[in-house]
Amino acid sequence: MIYLIRRLMKPFICLAFVLFGASVNAQVVSVRQIMDKMESYKNFSYRSVNRMKEIFTNDTVTQQNHAVFEKASGDKNWGYLLNIETKKENDQFTSADLYNGQQLIHTDPNDSTYQIQSPQMTGYTLQSTLPGRLKWIQGRLEKGLSKVVKTSDTTINAVDNYHLIVNIKDTLINKEHDYSYVHLYIDKLSGMPDCIIIRSRDMSFGNGATMYYSETRYSDYKFNEDNIDIASITIPKGFHPPKEQPALPKEQTDLLALGSVAPGWTLYTADGKKTSLTRLKGKVVLMDFYFIGCAGCMLSLKPLNNLFEKYKGKNFIIASLTERDSKQSVLDFEKNYRLKYPGYVNAADVVKSYHVKAFPTFYYIDKKGKIANVHVGYGDDFEKNATAIIDDLLKK
Missing domain, CATH: 2.50.20.10 (Lipoprotein localisation LolA/LolB/LppX)
Incomplete structure (x- = not known):
């Protein structure tokens, strides 16, 4: 599912x-x-x-x-x-x-x-x-x-x-x-x-x-x-459907192409620690675009914690990014659900540059800083598929 x-x-x-x-x-x-x-x-x-x-x-x-x-x-x-x-x-x-x-x-x-x-x-x-x-x-x-x-x-x-x-x-x-x-x-x-x-x-x-x-x-x-x-109990007189927003160019809506250079970013965790994608070069990075409350995002918490534990100390990083949740909300969220990986806040520009339109979206970045894989949504086989992708990227 x-x-x-x-x-x-x-x-x-x-x-x-x-x-x-x-x-x-x-x-x-x-x-x-x-x-x-x-x-x-x-x-x-x-x-x-x-x-x-x-x-x-x-x-x-x-x-x-x-x-x-x-x-x-x-x-x-x-x-x-x-x-x-x-x-x-x-x-x-x-x-x-x-x-x-x-x-x-x-x-x-x-x-x-x-x-x-x-x-x-x-x-x-x-x-x-x-x-x-x-x-x-x-x-x-x-x-x-x-x-x-x-x-x-x-x-x-x-x-x-x-x-x-x-x-x-x-x-x-x-x-x-x-x-x-x-x-x-x-x-x-x-x-x-x-x-x-x-x-x-x-x-x-x-x-x-x-x-x-x-x-x-x-x-x-x-x-x-x-x-x-x-x-x-009818539509009020003078009311109308919302105006359609002009369609964005295809290159702004499609997910980033595999093999392309991952757009750089510099963000802070909810507890104030600064990190950039440039500093993570040489590591495999799983970027998890989420927001607190979406069903797939919540279901992915346990598998992401499992992945963090499995690859601890093996040149692998999970970076969870939210564009909408406050620092305090993320801190409370991480504490309540015992999350072991960092959550980054104020990520609206990154959401835009990675063309994220649905949540959760997972980008896999290889050691050279290029897009290696991307998945939209959460499936029951998420952890199994993620493990296969990460294992392959760590060997390269």
Whole structure:
């Protein structure tokens, strides 16, 4: 399987599917009752505030949503038309996602543009809504794959709540606790969720733990409103697709030719150590273009660590380069995943000079400073192929 990610794709999407792609059972009635309540109305809306710890860093992102759902019995895919308006931490309206029964349309009021979203993004957005999350849980419950445990009742903002915990996974990987839970807090009076919290500790990437935390608080529920305008779930008048960017000349987009001289660079590691490609001449260099959070980049961590250990002291260097991640983010990342090879920051010019358009991209530089090989994306046989290439280059 090949893993690569385009530069503009949101990194956190990759793990969201992992967290929601597992299983759950029991307390079916409680979740079903919430769904039945929502499905009994012709329309409903709510406001939500989501605080999420970004998956592979310690940064926290806050997002406010106002979601409006119009029941659409003829829509077999979802059952609703919807309009989700999004605000960021500064309370500025940033975008709206519209589902018209066929497509998810992302609109940006800043430049009056709209984009038809991919099936992957459509599925992720719909599943992230309150009905989407409940449908996912209910589906797992009906399959009897795991359990929902009712724990002690609690209070949120002076409101009494039932507290249900969905145990998605709970196991040990190399003696490390690997788990994911969904906490449902349900208002006893209204029967609607006040809060959903997702906690996860994942041991699938690198040699460290990936900690995930997402807290969504729901409020201002409204049902069967007369002022819901179905016309609002359409592309706003005057909006247009983004203007196509002029195509770059072929010589600026093709990967560098094998045998050509590798463009020089001088960069600093996250802890301030300066290195240049010129200083590495006489060594085989594996340049790993990555960014924190892309699926293929994360899957390559263990193999890269293995390669570093295997070729330690043998005229072989790994240089991981990121154009977008801050020094502190990289330092935290390297510490958490116990990376043994250096990561270089502020590499935008190098990304450009090596014509990198997708991540991860791996360039192999021979002892003479020439391009010996290049691969885009991560495959399950990455370490095996890399070993063969490096062995061959070290012999020359």
